Amino acid sequence: MPSFDIVSEVDKQEVRNAVDQVNKEVSTRFDFKGSDARVEQTDYQLTIFADDEFKLEQVLDILRTKLTKRNVDVRCLDKGVMEKISGNKVKQTVTVKTGVETELAKKIIKHIKDSKLKVQASIQGDVVRVLGAKKDVLQEAIQLIKKTENGYPLQFQNFRD
DSSP states (O other): OOEEEEEOOOOHHHHHHHHHHHHHHHHHOGGGTTOOOEEEEETTEEEEEESSHHHHHHHHHHHHHHHHHTTOOGGGEEEEEEEEOSTTOEEEEEEEOOSOOHHHHHHHHHHHHHTTOSEEEEEETTEEEEEESSHHHHHHHHHHHHHHOOSSOOEEEEEEO
16 A cells, blocks of 8 residues: 655754854854854754854854755754853753654644545654555645645655555
């Protein structure tokens, strides 16, 4: 039976490369001269340090630019709360979301069922598997999901006959 998986994945190495580029650019830019602005990465958790809120936003903007150039969808970034460290210095954690969350998976399944397509969708961990009798129906399901879910980066993998 033909099937495909709906996933949300981010290449960790591309994120690491983008973080390295951000740190390199921040260290060479004139407007950051003498500042302690940097980005640290732990797995899919990024911590941005800066001297003040304005510089923090600038570093975040540079990070978005570098991620975009490396084909990492910036919609997967989940900004945390900005915290003051000492004096004027601030930090902010940014989480790189991977996997289809349960709430989003339920929403995708609801869209598929409401469309009356002859496919079955099921949640399997952080993946949504869609089964159908024909490839054409599965391709219609992909088009439907692309139209309805544009606030979260989704990929379609393991298309099988």
